[in-house]
Ligand SMILES: Nc1ncnc2c1ncn2[C@@H]1O[C@H](COP(=O)(O)OP(=O)(O)O)[C@@H](O)[C@H]1O
């Protein structure tokens with residue numbers, strides 16, 4: 001009997017190609033939309049988390065200026081290297097303290113040139129920003145002290161200036177100094193803000209101060225706190241120390257800013273999670289709209305289908321046989337639609353993830369939920385109108401206008 | 402009841418005081434007001450009467466497509482009114498065939514699949530189902546039209562598909578409610594020849610509603626309805642006693 005019911009259901013699906021396609025389409029769109037949104041959203045969240053982890057969530061950034069973002073320090077008293085040294089000396093529980101100054105500079109090698117960020121700092125900066133040296137060596141103490149013309153470059157710079165060739169030991173021009181490449185950094189990829197973290201040239205701070213800035217200023221102090229230590233406490237200590245060093249009277253506000261990367265990190269994760277939730281809501285609506293589309297199709301065809309039920313009953317079909325046929329039809333259509341939706345969603349997600357540069361995170365839960373929901377929609381809207389019709393006397397079903 | 406006493410055998414169908422009321426209270430409409438009727442095996446009965454006299458209502462009750470309000474309907478001495486819904490379905494499935502005025506074929510479905518349908522519900526195996534359906538279509542003169550859908554067939558052809566569907570299960574009795582009502586005269590006579598053939602050659606009992614005396618002439622007994630009652634019931638002159 002199951003075989004016969006399947007036969008009847010499949011015949012009915014084949015006969016009503018348009019109705020079947022529209023039903024499937026409604027489910028495909030709904031299911032695909034939900035899965036794509038959730039998968040991409042999930043990928044973005046994972047990416048942000050990974051980047052925060054790679055950035056080092058135990059990072060503090062000290063910038064001059066009042067409660068402003070990094071880089072907006074104009075008009076304020078800049079730091080000196082001695083400030084960084086004082087922090088390193090007097091504040092406990094720190095892993096590293098790196099004074100940082102940077103500037104956008106055009107780097108030239110042969111006939112290639114590339115605009116990049118030149119950062120003057122010390123060896124600890126590389127570790128504090130979770131970077132590592134792929135090949136080559138760190139700055140020596142004497143290089144750091146004397147302001148030698150040496151640099152450590154990121155992958156992007158190597159690619160742009162040298163193509164695929166070995167850059168180690170070569171000399172590149174930065175403004176009007178010739179700088180020897182002593183190391184190449186391991187690739188790090190894009191940051192969560194979309195900036196290329198490999199587009200960087202690191203030189204000793206003293207080199208930067210003497211040859212690029214022409215002063216002894218430090219535009220930012222980057223601090224890495226030991227694992228497991230509360231950054232809040234460290235933050236307070238640094239603030240106190242700097243207030244004293246910068247002679248700020250108790251009634252005045254800080255003229256510098258100590259920012260916790262954890263704050264930025266949680267803000268970023270929060271934003272992506274909210275985006276995911278929003279997108280999922282939009283997707284859920286599209287699933288619902290798909291469902292309403294199916295309901296529409298079913299209601300439009302209800303007269304025809306009621307007559308069909310009347311015919312089947314009249315020639316000797318049991319009520320439960322008719323219902324089983326409708327159930328099988330609904331389940332076949334909606335699971336077929338669901339499967340197509342899932343395939344389309346996964347292919348599209350992989351493709352979109354590639355384009356957007358986020359990892360593809362397969363979320364089995366949402367695939368299951370979307371599939372079950374589509375099946376439920378199909379069954380509810382395909383089966384329940386039939387339920388009413390199949391309970392009629394055959395002649396009443398046949399008379400249905 | 403002149404014609405029903407021809408044989409001493411048990412009648413196939415016995416109606417006693419069958420009534421049918423549509424609606425309730427003020428709006429109640431008495432479509433049948435106590436119909437008594439006996440149908441014997443092998444008969445070919447024509448049911449006639451003015452429009453609204455209750456012919457269709459009575460046919461639907463006979464065909465177990467509808468239920469009566471009161472009275473007794475015995476099929477092979479079984480009280481149909483006491484049967485469950487599923488038992489009445491079983492009657493339709495195994496004993497009764499019904500041909501509608503409006504054909505009631507499944508649209509976008511080939512003639513062959515339409516005719517196969519009752520066999521599917523009977524659980525006839527695919528191969529046997531196929532040959533039986535083909536033979537039924539051949540009997541009604543539709544060889545070569547098996548893969549046509551109703552929309553691709555004329556009214557007469559559609560009615561023949563409907564007849565093939567009704568007889569493919571070899572029912573004991575065939576009910577036809579104005580089977581020629583939508584057809585021109587030539588097609589109507591073809592259908593009548595078909596029904597007569599089934600009755601004569603296969604021994605199928607036929608009960609047919611018609612308002613055309615030409616068509617009623619094919620029957621061997623004519624029952625007249627008037628205002629929900631059997632007004633007259635006599636043998637057709639051509640082959641009685
Ligand atoms: N579903 C129905 N609801 C209400 N009244 C009906 C219904 N079907 C038939 N009738 C009424 O019952 C009477 C008998 O109808 P019917 O059996 O179709 O007559 P006939 O087939 O002889 O023309 C008519 O007056 C008709 O209006």
Ligand SMILES: [Mg+2]
Pocket residue numbers: 456457458
């Ligand atoms: Mg009628």
